[in-house]
Amino acid sequence: MSSPIKFLAQKHRKQTAIIAVIGSIYVLSSWILNFDSFSGFTAVPKAFTWLGVNFFPTSESVELLPRIWQKLIETVALAVSSTVVAAIIALFVAILGSKATGINNYVHVIVRGIASFFRNIPLVAWAMILLFSFKQSDFTGFLALLLMTVGYLIRAFMEIIEDEASETMMALKATGASYFQVIFQAVLPQIMPSLISWVLYMIENNVRDATLVGILTGTGIGFIFDLYFKSFRFDAVGMTILAIIIVVIVLEVLSNQIRKVIL
Amino acid sequence: MLEVKHLTKSYQKDKPALTDISFSVEPGNFLAIIGPSGAGKTTILRSLNQLIKDDDGQILLDGSDIRSDNKAQLRKHRRQIGMVFQNYNLVERLTVIENVLHGRLGYKSTLAGMFGIYSEEEKKEALELLDKVGLKDFALQRCSELSGGQKQRVGIARSLIQHPKVILCDEPIASLDPASSHTVMHLLKQLTIEFNIICVANLHQINLAKKYADRIVGIRQGKLVFDEESSMLSEEILETLYDQTISKELE
Ligand SMILES: Nc1ncnc2c1ncn2[C@@H]1O[C@H](COP(=O)(O)OP(=O)(O)O)[C@@H](O)[C@H]1O
Ligand SMILES: [Mg+2]
Numbered sequence: 001m002s003s004p005i006k007f008l009a010q011k012h013r014k015q016t017a018i019i020a021v022i023g024s025i026y027v028l029s030s031w032i033l034n035f036d037s038f039s040g041f042t043a044v045p046k047a048f049t050w051l052g053v054n055f056f057p058t059s060e061s062v063e064l065l066p067r068i069w070q071k072l073i074e075t076v077a078l079a080v081s082s083t084v085v086a087a088i089i090a091l092f093v094a095i096l097g098s099k100a101t102g103i104n105n106y107v108h109v110i111v112r113g114i115a116s117f118f119r120n121i122p123l124v125a126w127a128m129i130l131l132f133s134f135k136q137s138d139f140t141g142f143l144a145l146l147l148m149t150v151g152y153l154i155r156a157f158m159e160i161i162e163d164e165a166s167e168t169m170m171a172l173k174a175t176g177a178s179y180f181q182v183i184f185q186a187v188l189p190q191i192m193p194s195l196i197s198w199v200l201y202m203i204e205n206n207v208r209d210a211t212l213v214g215i216l217t218g219t220g221i222g223f224i225f226d227l228y229f230k231s232f233r234f235d236a237v238g239m240t241i242l243a244i245i246i247v248v249i250v251l252e253v254l255s256n257q258i259r260k261v262i263l
Numbered sequence: 264m265l266e267v268k269h270l271t272k273s274y275q276k277d278k279p280a281l282t283d284i285s286f287s288v289e290p291g292n293f294l295a296i297i298g299p300s301g302a303g304k305t306t307i308l309r310s311l312n313q314l315i316k317d318d319d320g321q322i323l324l325d326g327s328d329i330r331s332d333n334k335a336q337l338r339k340h341r342r343q344i345g346m347v348f349q350n351y352n353l354v355e356r357l358t359v360i361e362n363v364l365h366g367r368l369g370y371k372s373t374l375a376g377m378f379g380i381y382s383e384e385e386k387k388e389a390l391e392l393l394d395k396v397g398l399k400d401f402a403l404q405r406c407s408e409l410s411g412g413q414k415q416r417v418g419i420a421r422s423l424i425q426h427p428k429v430i431l432c433d434e435p436i437a438s439l440d441p442a443s444s445h446t447v448m449h450l451l452k453q454l455t456i457e458f459n460i461i462c463v464a465n466l467h468q469i470n471l472a473k474k475y476a477d478r479i480v481g482i483r484q485g486k487l488v489f490d491e492e493s494s495m496l497s498e499e500i501l502e503t504l505y506d507q508t509i510s511k512e513l514e
Contacts, residue, residue: 176338
């Protein structure tokens with residue numbers, strides 16, 4: 001046993017060492033990247049001023065609003081439809097795969113593995129891969145969002161089922177209820193609030209991600225963002241970003257309201 | 264009549280959770296199973312409706328062995344055995360009457376049960392039973408809005424609508440305050456006599472076991488250590504069940 005004094009001294013040395021290591025990593029990496037720290041920091045406020053001036057929407061960019069609005073609705077629709085379809089698939093798979101309702105432990109492990117695979121490939125990579133087969137279209141974006149969302153929701157739904165439905169399931173099983181009766185009368189009603197809550201969260205997320213995917217697939221709000229950006233119409237870019245921010249905030253407020261009602 | 268013969272179970276090899284448990288109960292009788300936690304009470308109770316698959320023995324309900332049932336037979340047996348849980352195990356989001364009606368699922372076709380389609384008689388009976396457990400005015404309330412004692416009474420109504428021969432209660436009052444505990448125990452005792460059913464309850468509280476049960480079975484480390492009429496047992500004897508020094512001597 002080391003004395004408290006020794007222990008504290010050791011702890012102190014450890015902390016100093018950690019700080020030194022982080023500092024040298026920073027110095028080393030900025031040297032590799034040829035990154036001049038001082039001009040880097042002083043450039044930050046300048047960059048923001050530049051952004052503020054150039055990206056500020058003008059009266060001209062306001063005229064673009066109907067077009068931006070239309071594309072934005074397309075993007076939201078893409079996010080909502082891909083999330084809803086993903087949720088239906090994920091619920092089905094999660095019921096087959098969860099420890100409480102599933103077929104057996106092998107299926108459980110396999111389902112977890114598949115979900116983790118879909119989840120851990122970055123969205124951009126999914127979109128790029130799918131571009132080969134489906135070209136630049138809404139469907140490519142839909143599929144990319146769908147696959148990633150399925151990965152997230154399978155895992156979330158399996159955990160929800162295991163945590164929230166195991167006890168009531170046992171009660172209904174004990175009454176002599178059959179498997180499908182237990183699923184419909186105990187599991188689904190019991191998990192519905194958490195399930196909806198997750199779907200709303202994924203919709204919020206997917207609206208943001210759909211923008212990014214749109215840049216690659218040449219669809220929706222991402223497409224016009226990219227278009228304005230590459231043609232140096234920074235005021236229009238600013239307008240687009242503003243519109244996206246407003247929609248994301250509105251969606252968040254809306255889904256929080258829905259959550260309050262259902263929970 | 265419920266007869267348990269030579270029931271044996273181990274979760275892991277060479278670590279028996281139950282060894283050679285035998286007892287029997289007649290209709291209209293209240294049997295309490297007492298013993299320290301980890302003794303094997305839950306394992307016994309869940310074996311009785313085969314929520315846990317035991318290793319060996321016989322469980323006879325009016326002479327037919329539940330342990331040798333196929334799936335369809337097991338379903339028929341289970342609907343004759345109600346179960347009441349420490350944590351009530353209700354579907355909290357559904358209404359009281361929907362939870363009571365769940366007790367009918369074992370009698371329904373798969374589709375009718377899946378979509379919760381019940382007959383007028385079943386609904387009427389659910390209301391009568393709610394009246395019986397003192398929750399007449401709560402039928403359309405969500406279960407999540409009820410107190411613990413009220414939830415447990417919903418659980419009891421759910422088991423009664425099964426028209427059970429047996430009701431199994433796993434620590435039915437362990438989450439309740441003393442007043443609700445007495446209400447629930449009193450109710451169970453009264454229903455056992457009224458419907459002439461077999462009630463088997465795992466209990467922690469010796470005084471309540473003595474007050475409400477007709478017979479008491481004592482379990483320690485998976486072994487049955489006594490099986491007596493409750494009036495014959497003094498509280499001192501019952502307390503030896505929990506005595507650490509005696510536990511050590513037995514080992
Ligand atoms: N699912 C399980 N897996 C492994 N061991 C278990 C399991 N359930 C219970 N046990 C063990 O079996 C013994 C009896 O448990 P239980 O029947 O729950 O006792 P009680 O209900 O009297 O507290 C305990 O030692 C417990 O650790
Ligand atoms: Mg127990």
